[in-house]
Amino acid sequence: MQHSYAIIGTGAVGGLYGARLQHAGHDVHFLAHSDYEHVRAHGLRVTSPWGHVTLPRVQAYARSSDMPICDVICVCLKTTQNHLLPALLAPLVRPGTVILLMQNGLGAEEEVAARFPQARVAGALCFLCCNKTGPGVIHHVDYGHILLGMHGAGPDDTLRRIAAEFTAAGIPNELKASLADARWRKLFWNIPFNGLSVILQAETDAIMADTSSRGLAHALLQEVLAGAHACGYAIEDAFMQHIMDFTDKMKPYRTSMALDYAAGRPLEIEYIYDRPLAAARQAGLAMPRVATLADELHFLDRRRRAAPATPGA
């Protein structure tokens, strides 16, 4: 018997992965927000290098309290919406329900596990270039693989089944023994490049091409490495060079945080910067360059949200 899935947030992440799961035959239920009416009437359309998926009919909801109980709840909101999770998830969680947080940053699993002790909490790190380009329309540009892990434990049979179902749905994935280790590894990219892309208003290629910003990216990586070590994750020194090489090889890329900033949406500073800074601080380590970026981002974020967004910027 296949798992049923609730997709909380039908944006780029929820739209891409949810559509593939439904396309593979799963019973999938989508919580939508701004484009609820459109998705309910016209479904979802995903263009993707994995093959386009058009779903003229999906089960869409405007309120989570209208959704049926599902085996797996995929949380596909930006972490800036996480204050909504207690109310959104309460009607859907039963003993043994899997809550899979498909989000960036650190610390969300702890919060959800504390709030819903009856649930099995897991996390997914999604490596993808994907945008929602219109109501019900997802444009998947590149990448897309997922790392899966249980919160505070190794993979269990349920997570292995989820991984197998993702694989069967054409979603490349990998089970990780330590979710926290994987989350720190993803911070290696997010902390330097999300922040600098907003502060310098630059794409990745420009950041990598200039001596000063390239040097700063590397200095930030050294702080994140020290932070991971202080928190007990044995990430190898060579991982910094891996991130530099990976970013050098990327096509010029505007990060999701830069897109959020341009659109006047709130930035994911809390889970990508503040939580790692707090975790390292608690382990006795300061990350002053990371803290500088976080302070600058908070200023820019608050000012941007206080001013009306520039349409189409």
Added chain:
Amino acid sequence: MQHSYAIIGTGAVGGLYGARLQHAGHDVHFLAHSDYEHVRAHGLRVTSPWGHVTLPRVQAYARSSDMPICDVICVCLKTTQNHLLPALLAPLVRPGTVILLMQNGLGAEEEVAARFPQARVAGALCFLCCNKTGPGVIHHVDYGHILLGMHGAGPDDTLRRIAAEFTAAGIPNELKASLADARWRKLFWNIPFNGLSVILQAETDAIMADTSSRGLAHALLQEVLAGAHACGYAIEDAFMQHIMDFTDKMKPYRTSMALDYAAGRPLEIEYIYDRPLAAARQAGLAMPRVATLADELHFLDRRRRAAPATPGA
């Protein structure tokens, strides 16, 4: 017998102080650049809370080699022009000539003293809000007092005479026993507020009003204090609070670096950031937040200068 003065650079600083010296009866010679023709034909006009000064005739030059030998050479260029100093000063320096560097940042006196060992090298820190608003037109908004010191020594009789002449010309000033100590104290303001004003595109009041940018300014002050201490300058802890209080009380102010950036002019990163960073590093101290600002500024500066300036921006 009063000193004669050569003013190297007739911008906001050189225009204001040079005009007051001439107004007080000194023989003053102005090296001008972009507005040379205008200044030669129409002189200088300074509006100032100290009293307006209109000089229909000034002795203006397009080349320093055309200037007469003066007792005191006031270098009033931005430090971004300091690579020009060896050639500009060579025709003017005689044994005993005073070279007074009226500039921000650290390290220029060392360079000039090494290049012109026959000169007496001094420095001046100018605390002023003043802009050149058109050819030959200087608008002095507020402040304007000067701290004077000899390079690598206490004040001598010549510098005392210069200070007295400045006072007689209505330029408030103070002789400092240690020029380097005074230069570090000025960095306390320049390092946080010049940099953040460019990176955050904000005036001082906005920087002081936001929790994150205010906290960052304070954290930068702590690094600058540690840097000064590492370099042997006994600046008191309370000086940080003095800077915060001073900035809280300022009228909303767009820093000179923010104005330079908006106008597409090069930024004074080398003498305000790179030299202090190098001095602290040599004394065994890292200033990671300051280094982060410096890297960001270098990126923004290079990109801005590579692109055509936005007129009037």
